[in-house]
Amino acid sequence: MSVFQVPDDANVAKGISLTLIAILVFGVQDVAVKFLVTDYPFTQVVMIRFWGVGLFILAWLWREGTLRTALKSKAPYLQLTRATLLVVDIWCFSAALSLMPLADLQAIFMLFPIVTTLLAIPMLGEQVGLVRWMAIIVGFIGTMIVIRPGFQDLNLGVFFQLGAVFSFAGYTILTRMVSSKDRTSTSLAYMALVGIVLSTAVGFRSFEIMTPQALMLMGLIIITANIAHTLFTMALREAPASILQPFNFLMLPVAIVFSFIAFGDLIDSISLIGASITVGAGLTVWWRERQKKIRTGEDIRGEIR
Template sequence: MSTTSADAGNNISKGIALTLISILIFSVQDVAVKMLVTDYPPTQIVMIRFWGVAVFTLLWVMREGPIRNAFRTKKPILQLSRGVLLVVDIWCFSAALQFMPLSDLQAIFMLFPIVVTLFAIPILGEKVGIFRWSAIGVGFIGAMIIIRPGFQDVNIGVWFQLGAVATFGLYTVLTRLVAQHDSTSTSMVYMAVVGVVLSTAVGVFNMVPMTLNAWLLIGLVIITANVAHTLFAMAYREAPASALQPFNFLILPASIIMTVIFFGHWIDAISLFGASLTVGAGLFVWWRERQKERVVARQVLR
């Protein structure tokens, strides 16, 4: 009995460690993208990024069997929609980086768990009680404090980032939905293929010659994207999602630190307060999810 407990603890500790490392790597990737989009079109950066990620994804999927097997899906429309949403999400985030500091964008991105909850209601049929609706309201207030409409000119980057949050939230919900019907390999291969086709169809018309330094940066983006996503997937194999979810909010302090180190910009106190409200609301949503899981587990045991 003690051995089993130790193993589970070790697995959770390993999952947390992998999550923290992946968050740090994601932050490095965002810094590299921020540097690139100051001189090159976001569509070009996203296109080349998907080329690199697609090669890695296809090689990864081929290790598990013939590639044609991964293309067999019970939900082709949903799989194609996921791919489109992910490309639009990355387009929006990359475009937002042209206009706003990374830390401010990540403060707005803290709305993500709230947005996922809202989309899960009509799509997954999840029921939301008064407590979770209250958390959604607090998260919205936090976002309004960050954006401050009416008190300052709303930066166009805000709208791009809100688009990124909305599309990634919907992408996440659809990913949960297709996971009930298709394998992870199928979801990965559709994401890669749709991403390459769509990003290339747009990016190829906005090509700008890149310097050696730019190619090194885009190489860093591709490597960090692949490594971070792999570590993230490994983390969820080591520990349950409910145990790891709170650590995803550490992307905000990581982004604040990176923004200060590389760009010398501090997030202002008002935005930090708004982000704290949004993070708190997201953590509350996570806590309610854990409570529901425990109730279901008890009912099953009975």
């Protein structure tokens, strides 16, 4: 039986600081991606991103001397499915970025923890009480307020972003499932290899020569992706994910500010109200899950987006 331990306050503060910096870095990455996908196929942008991030991961594992053992999985089919869902998530998010303002996308993505809880019922056999069921329903209502079907023309990007939400939720569930079977290095290796292969198979067909300015943006995307993921990993070493996870909702205000600065886009008041409702529902789900883990004495370290 694992024992719940209260983390050191200094470590928690450091973990929170690293998480906040990572969120800002991810915001910069999203802006750079949006600039690129307006002029180049999103599949090409995703392909080059996976080349940069995937090769960095594989090189790091090789340098640590763990690459060969990392490729040996006790659940290879789960790992392949998990990595494929991540590629689909990034494809969908990048496609949506080419069609919609960044802030609107993040408003819809706030539905992610709600969908994750919903998928955990059949996939992990989790029991969901009345409060979390109510939060799930309220979260979907908030997202419907953002999308407003029937009251405005639905942008195709909405469907891509919903695809990103569901695929990332599935990826997160499978991450929990493989974490009890394989090392973290194995999950990273599969993510890198599958990402490189799948993104190249699709992206190379629509490849276009990029300008020097576009290549600089592409380099920025690769650098920020590696930095942000490294910061999140460092943050999880300092504090439990259950403490850090609520700060992920700050991706929405960051997206609103960056979207206005870079593109002059402003999220409308109705969408902001809907997003706030979804965020509130997501925080309710997080709080109930955290209380459950504390009562059972379960170690609440885990993965953060």
